[in-house]
Amino acid sequence: xxxxxxxxxxxxxxxxxxxxxxxxxxxxxxxxxxxxxxxxxxxxxxxxxxxxxxxxxxxxxxxxxxxxxxxxxxxxxxxxxxxxxxxxxxxxxxxxxxxxxxxxxxxxxxxxxxxxxxxxxxxxxxxxxxxxxxxxxxxxxxxxxxxxxxxxxxxxxxxxxxxxxxxxxxxxxxxxxxxxxxxxxxxxxxxxxxxxxxxxxxxxxxxxxxxxxxxxxxxxxxxxxxxxx
Numbered sequence: 730x731x732x733x734x735x736x737x738x739x740x741x742x743x744x745x746x747x748x749x750x751x752x753x754x755x756x757x758x759x760x761x762x763x764x765x766x767x768x769x770x771x772x773x774x775x776x777x778x779x780x781x782x783x784x785x786x787x788x789x790x791x792x793x794x795x796x797x798x799x800x801x802x803x804x805x806x807x808x809x810x811x812x813x814x815x816x817x818x819x820x821x822x823x824x825x826x827x828x829x830x831x832x833x834x835x836x837x838x839x840x841x842x843x844x845x846x847x848x849x850x851x852x853x854x855x856x857x858x859x860x861x862x863x864x865x866x867x868x869x870x871x872x873x874x875x876x877x878x879x880x881x882x883x884x885x886x887x888x889x890x891x892x893x894x895x896x897x898x899x900x901x902x903x904x905x906x907x908x909x910x911x912x913x914x915x916x917x918x919x920x921x922x923x924x925x926x927x928x929x930x931x932x933x934x935x936x937x938x939x940x941x942x943x944x945x946x947x948x949x950x951x952x953x954x955x956x957x958x
Contacts, residue, residue, distance in 0.1 A: 735761075746928075749929050788835070791839040801822060818866040823870050845887040871947055888947075
């Protein structure tokens with residue numbers, strides 16, 4: 730039984746991960762704007778801004794895992810991006826991840842085998858139009874992943890998942906009709922987009938003991954988009 734903190738556990742990948750971990754008997758400390766306790770082992774922490782730093786020491790004495798799920802999909806032409814767009818993407822994706830890991834280092838260090846999981850995007854490795862802001866912010870997350878993995882080894886493992894388009898509420902605007910969904914499916918070598926449950930399963934793997942010899946890695950779970958054509 731592990732004690733896992735999830736920032737952004739009320740929907741999408743965070744919710745799918747929460748449900749999977751609870752089903753396995755773990756304790757989950759979830760932070761979100763909504764979504765109260767759904768299970769005896771689920772401890773919900775309400776906040777107005779999930780990108781702000783949370784200190785889990787008020788709720789547990791140890792963290793075996795920490796997952797930062799919040800993200801943005803802000804797709805605009807480069808010429809139309811404003812400073813507030815760029816700063817918001819950085820705040821939600823990079824600064825939030827940075828501060829939440831920093832705030833909970835003491836709890837993670839109390840665990841025998843702690844693991845941190847962050848999220849990037851396929852657009853960091855594979856250049857895509859209209860992704861200048863979000864790809865840059867997520868590139869910072871990948872840099873953070875590798876830097877922390879080096880600095881915190883061997884006591885804390887840090888890995889990152891870089892998905893392609895996933896069927897969650899965050900991507901609703903890109904998948905809100907059959908034509909858009911079919912076009913999204915066709916862009917991937919495996920001819921479909923990902924599911925929240927698939928991403929959650931990968932995050933659970935990175936939190937668990939079966940990945941105990943893995944750190945500093947960017948896991949490309951993207952239907953083959955980053956590797957093959």
